[in-house]
Amino acid sequence: MNIQLLDLKAQYEELKDELTSAVLEVLESQRYIGGKKVEELEQKIADMSNSRFAVGASSGTDAILNTLMSLDIKEGDEVITTPFTFFSTAGCIARLGAKPVFVDIKYDTFNIDPVKIKPAISSRTKAIMPVHLFGQMAEMDAVMKIAEENDLYVIEDAAQAISATYKGNKAGSIGTAGCFSFFPSKNLGGIGDGGMVVTDDEKLYERLKIMRNHGSSPKYFHKYIGGNFRLDPIQAAALLVKLPYLDKWSEKRREHLDYYNQMFSGYPEILVPTINDYCVSVVNQYVIRVKRRDELKEYLRKNGVGTEVYYPKPLHLQECFKYLGYQNEDLPVSEQAAKEVLALPIYPEMTEEMLTYVAEHVVNFVKNN
Numbered sequence: 266m267n268i269q270l271l272d273l274k275a276q277y278e279e280l281k282d283e284l285t286s287a288v289l290e291v292l293e294s295q296r297y298i299g300g301k302k303v304e305e306l307e308q309k310i311a312d313m314s315n316s317r318f319a320v321g322a323s324s325g326t327d328a329i330l331n332t333l334m335s336l337d338i339k340e341g342d343e344v345i346t347t348p349f350t351f352f353s354t355a356g357c358i359a360r361l362g363a364k365p366v367f368v369d370i371k372y373d374t375f376n377i378d379p380v381k382i383k384p385a386i387s388s389r390t391k392a393i394m395p396v397h398l399f400g401q402m403a404e405m406d407a408v409m410k411i412a413e414e415n416d417l418y419v420i421e422d423a424a425q426a427i428s429a430t431y432k433g434n435k436a437g438s439i440g441t442a443g444c445f446s447f448f449p450s451k452n453l454g455g456i457g458d459g460g461m462v463v464t465d466d467e468k469l470y471e472r473l474k475i476m477r478n479h480g481s482s483p484k485y486f487h488k489y490i491g492g493n494f495r496l497d498p499i500q501a502a503a504l505l506v507k508l509p510y511l512d513k514w515s516e517k518r519r520e521h522l523d524y525y526n527q528m529f530s531g532y533p534e535i536l537v538p539t540i541n542d543y544c545v546s547v548v549n550q551y552v553i554r555v556k557r558r559d560e561l562k563e564y565l566r567k568n569g570v571g572t573e574v575y576y577p578k579p580l581h582l583q584e585c586f587k588y589l590g591y592q593n594e595d596l597p598v599s600e601q602a603a604k605e606v607l608a609l610p611i612y613p614e615m616t617e618e619m620l621t622y623v624a625e626h627v628v629n630f631v632k633n634n
């Protein structure tokens with residue numbers, strides 16, 4: 266068998282006709298920037314996320330960047346976040362001249378550890394940016410409590426967690442704003458780059474819309490320095506086709522998670538994902554922890570199974586952040602995770618036979634090593 270980490274072909278085959286006509290519709294309309302498709306998607310994502318407003322973005326990264334800019338995060342400010350995430354989370358903070366302040370994660374969920382946030386707060390702290398990693402939301406009650414006590418914004422990086430819930434609340438709806446990505450590997454993936462910000466704050470909503478058009482309002486009069494952060498209508502059209510399937514796909518991912526977990530029970534060497542009972546995860550990734558991770562990865566590769574390491578180097582130790590002065594062992598939980606994690610294939614269209622094949626090879630490896 267040959268099982269890639271993610272195979273989008275099966276989904277494409279199922280939606281080919283719908284997608285083709287949706288894209289053609291945009292071509293025929295000649296409306297290539299903004300317009301109805303973008304507005305319709307914004308409305309639907311806002312509704313689905315239990316948020317009052319949504320603003321499309323050119324990527325998940327630009328959703329985050331626009332949010333930070335619209336909240337006037339700037340040079341000298343500090344934003345507390347996790348080092349165990351995709352680069353973009355901290356990259357956006359640093360690009361504005363603000364300082365990413367990294368705090369360690371919880372061992373079981375890989376999400377930011379609220380206990381470690383308080384000691385990291387300074388007079389310059391403006392915001393906390395929790396990341397809902399692998400599809401499960403961070404400890405939002407604790408994060409919100411600290412934020413309220415210290416008058417901080419909370420920006421949820423929900424790129425991997427669209428439609429996940431925490432105690433019944435949708436990802437993106439708890440903080441000041443939530444940011445989604447429509448990168449093709451995310452649960453709701455476009456046919457290229459795309460993203461969205463959701464918020465209940467009307468003032469922030471108005472500012473986000475101005476900032477995505479170079480800060481101009483009215484046109485050619487620039488009150489702010491913004492950027493081109495617009496969502497492409499072709500992406501919006503494709504995403505509108507896919508959106509009705511999202512819940513079904515996420516349910517499939519949860520079933521696959523249960524199946525893998527069952528296959529790995531009885532093997533304490535394989536640490537399976539911890540999903541808190543007050544969270545519904547959308548399982549963007551199925552990440553196990555093992556010793557000898559690199560050898561397992563190679564063994565699986567030889568047997569036709571694609572895997573990935575999310576993430577091999579925590580952000581506080583990245584070369585570009587050397588100036589922040591972090592050292593090895595400063596954030597040990599993240600550093601240990603980086604050595605042990607391995608994401609296995611878990612896309613919705615996988616069959617039981619495929620899941621079994623992957624799981625049996627993982628089990629074989631730990632039995633024989």
Ligand SMILES: *Cc1c(COP(=O)(O)O)cnc(C)c1O
Nearest residue numbers: 324325326351353424446447448
């Ligand atoms: C994918 C992702 C982003 C960025 O999204 P893009 O659409 O690729 O720009 C940000 N944060 C996290 C946690 C992500 O997984």
